[in-house]
Amino acid sequence: MTTAQHKIGSGFDARSTAADVLDGIDLTGKLAVVTGGYSGLGLETTRALVAAGAHVVVPARRRDTAEQALAGIDGVEIDELDLGDLDSVRGFAERFLASGRGIDILINNAGIMACPETRVGPGWEAQFATNHLGHYALTNLLWPALARDGARVVSVSSAGHRRSPIRWDDVQFTHGYDKWEAYGQAKTANILFAVQLDALGKDSGVRAFSLHPGGILTPLQRHVPKSEQVAMGWIDEDGNALNPSFKSPEQGAATQVWAATSPQLDGKGGVYCEDCEIAEPSDGDAPGVRGYATDPEQAARLWALSAELTGINAF
Template structure:
């Protein structure tokens, strides 16, 4: 059964760093895939798993950047099993090629962390007309995960990075690509992050009978390359930085942002199941849909019926049915 959407007795909190979340956990002999591992909190996610002994595969868009990061992590952790592969989530042929190549390698997959993403981008289209944030953040990861499903070992965990930004918008089933309604970059981002959470809910329902669990994660506020498409004036207007460009108090470090994903991927406290939205190294509280706060999860991001509906829509948009 899925876990209940309410906090548990986690010893960690919003200030927990990724290394603390995995302390005492031995990942030797385990294999992980981390998307977006060449920048931001993805780097610290890979570093933490590698330091705990895992073999980590980094599918990246920029091979050069990926190799530079992998070399640094190998040096800092002493773990040579940090590998780089080519993949662009906005290019579904490359997603299929990566996933199929991994499956053919006959390697069992123990942890899959869907960390990569884009945020608040100008209106862009990928793959013949799909809105880029929905198509990259959600559909690209769903395609990869669906094709990797056969490699997931019993006891494996899948982590889908969502965001508190999900509160901006449920999935727009009538117009997910903003074809008939004006494009709003924040609504598009919110929709994609709601979709990431719903994907974890439905994936968990399908895989839990096989001993595999999935979790949605809000990593917290972190200033990284994720904000690259947001004008500096807008970032300042939000109060994210001061007049001197210093990040305001309350933002997490990249290692702090990586902590909840690492916790979900490894913590024995979650051995009882999955299918929940997590934040600050704990299961988040369900908040009223009209709650203006920046914590907790809204109902539309964890509704199992909506998750099933999104799965069907996503398969149609991808032109692919997953035997999961």
């Protein structure tokens, strides 16, 4: 039964780390796939899962960079994947399925933020295509491996979802591109994806979650000019973090690791989390998740659109 979008009293908070939420959890024999698991929060997530005993597959757009970042970490396997290229997504999925293994945890972590207007594939807006459509296609193509043992699928979203609902009249921003609205739409899509995947997958034992990791300075900010980060109060002129609510990478990785592994979430799914807790609904300025991002009708509509655009649908 899908859990209501309300706190459950996890005992963790914004300062909990990935190691904290994994304390006492043994992932020996478990296989996790972490997109972008070689940079920023993804790298911390990979480290934490491996430390708990998991074998982690890291599909990477920049394989050489991934090999350097993950050097010396046992229990990691690197493959190639460009989420903005459906042929690349299909290639990775085919190689993985050919190995005959099941997946216990899929963390759709990779993403881009606030990039200049960029088109990929058949003219898709890059943030929607990379952050949402690529992960939509990947998850559907990996479905046989996910359903085998009842995986958890974690969709890394953001509080940035508050910047925009799905722009049904112009999803691809063909008129008047705004980098932050495009990011917001893509992050809303990440939440709606988890809502619908959980509804479709729970009878097969697959549960899905989405989350806001918190504010963290990572390579995700690479498209945001320093002057803009200073103006927003993120950093000072020397590049030091200014916002006291910002987390360390170890704290930032905690919520996705919690969503992927915590026994507190057994039998639950389809919810948006923040600070290692299920978030409260919020349509104001308070923390929490906007109603348009958890609406089951919009989730089903987005799934249908994604299936139409990609030509992929496991259901």
